[in-house]
Amino acid sequence: MNPMDILIQYWPRLLDGTLMTIKLTLLGALIAGMVSPFFALVRVHSSPIAQAPLRLYISFMRGTPILAQLFLIFYGSGQFRPFLQEWGLWAFFRDPFNCALLAFVLNSTAYQTEILRGGIMGVPQGEIEAAKAIGMSRARALRRVIFPHAYRIAWPALGNEVILLMKASALASIVTVFDLMGRTRQIFSRSFDFSVYLWAALIYLCITAIFVLLWHQSERRLSRHIDRPGKPRAHVPAKKETQA
Amino acid sequence: MFELFSYGDTGWGDEILRGLAITVQLAIVTLPVGLCLGFLAAFASKSKLSALRAIGFGYTTIMRGLPEILTLFVVYNGVGLLLNATLKWWNPDATFIDFSPFAAGVVALGMVFGAFAGEVLRGAFNSLDIGQTEAGRAIGMTDAQIFRRIQLPQLWRFALPGLGNLWINMLKDTALVSVIALSDLMRMTKVAVGVTKQPFTFYLAACLIYWAMCVLSEIVLARMERRANRGIRRA
Secondary structure, three states: OOHHHHHHHHHHHHHHHHHHHHHHHHHHHHHHHHHHHHHHHHHHHOOHHHHHHHHHHHHHHHHOOHHHHHHHHHOHHHHHHHHHHHOOOHHHHHOHHHHHHHHHHHHHHHHHHHHHHHHHHOOOHHHHHHHHHOOOOHHHHHHHHHHHHHHHHHHHHHHHHHHHHHHHHHHHHHHOOOOHHHHHHHHHHHHOOOHHHHHHHHHHHHHHHHHHHHHHHHHHHHOOOOOOOOOOOOOOOOHHHHHO | OHHHHOOOOOOOHHHHHHHHHHHHHHHHHHHHHHHHHHHHHHHHHOOOOHHHHHHHHHHHHHHHHOOHHHHHHHHHHHHHHHHHHHHHHHOOOOOOOOOOHHHHHHHHHHHHHHHHHHHHHHHHHHOOOHHHHHHHHHOOOOHHHHHHHHHHHHHHHHHHHHHHHHHHHHHHHHHHHHHHOOOOHHHHHHHHHHHHOOHHHHHHHHHHHHHHHHHHHHHHHHHHHHHHOOOOOOO
């Protein structure tokens, strides 16, 4: 069959799958993004002993395949079915979408925490001291000085993480979530037309490209007070002062 | 619980270990394939010919943007179809041959590894000191000699951290081949789960094995990095 015919015949399914992929990715990234700042603060400030569980969690999430994590949650929850039913959680774990989302959130939280930790540690000490010197409370300094700058440093890496999550979301199709990959496999199993995979590839690339553009825009907006976009963000000492 | 993981007919220890062997084999076979593709991509994107540069850029950009599982399916289904179509055209009486899942895994994971490695190696090439290449040329070295004696040893040092990360990612991505019916660690775990009805126990065991492999890789890589940097004075 002509590749165009496949698209004409099956576009509603592909569109549906694409929306599901976007939904999974954005929800996963957002929920992980709400948790990770707190974890990142723990990673920066807590004593090594208090950090130990968090470090173990991050190491586990980074050291195991997402597919294995997904199976651990989706199939593994079945082993605790009576317990989960008693607590009224079974309805949650029975749904593959919830399990996939949970796996992606847990995974992305680990990565985002480490990225943000790098961002927080990259904030110049002088800024934090200045915030203290003008009498900001710890919470206010975090909100107004440390996190805005930390996010600006971490922004490109966070964008990469969202793209990685988008690619990983294709794994949800293996636990029967009908995302773009799931729809593609479904269409292939009916039509045996290989071109549907190429359409899926094109859609994935488009999602990535659009996301990269949007992310660049937001990065520019985050740095709009820095007058030379694209230049290193390290503060340049004013020449007159250093030579005086 | 431990008898579940014992050897022999009652336990699943030997099956899982056999799966692990496949996983390790797959990763080790894929590594040189991916590295070769990576070098080709890096050379292509540094080429003087704009067509080659475009191919290098297209390959690394497209492969990095696609989900690994999609690449795997495209290779597994697509190359199989292509192979059989070619065979049919060559010899109409040919019997249908199957593209082995192992080969599909090596090709797909190698292509993904190669795309990322191409970027890592390109970055490493760019951080080489151009003066050293010029010095090599000045004392009459051929391009091949310059590459082997001056560039490659330093390329190794610059690229090792990036390539190490890629190795760990690839090791984890091998789990995907279980979906195309290769009996790797993940697949054998699934088989064990099907019989014992203890999904959490077995998937957790699989996770722990992957985790151990990754931690071990990190330790070895840290040593290799130390060794690669042994001649460097820290600023």
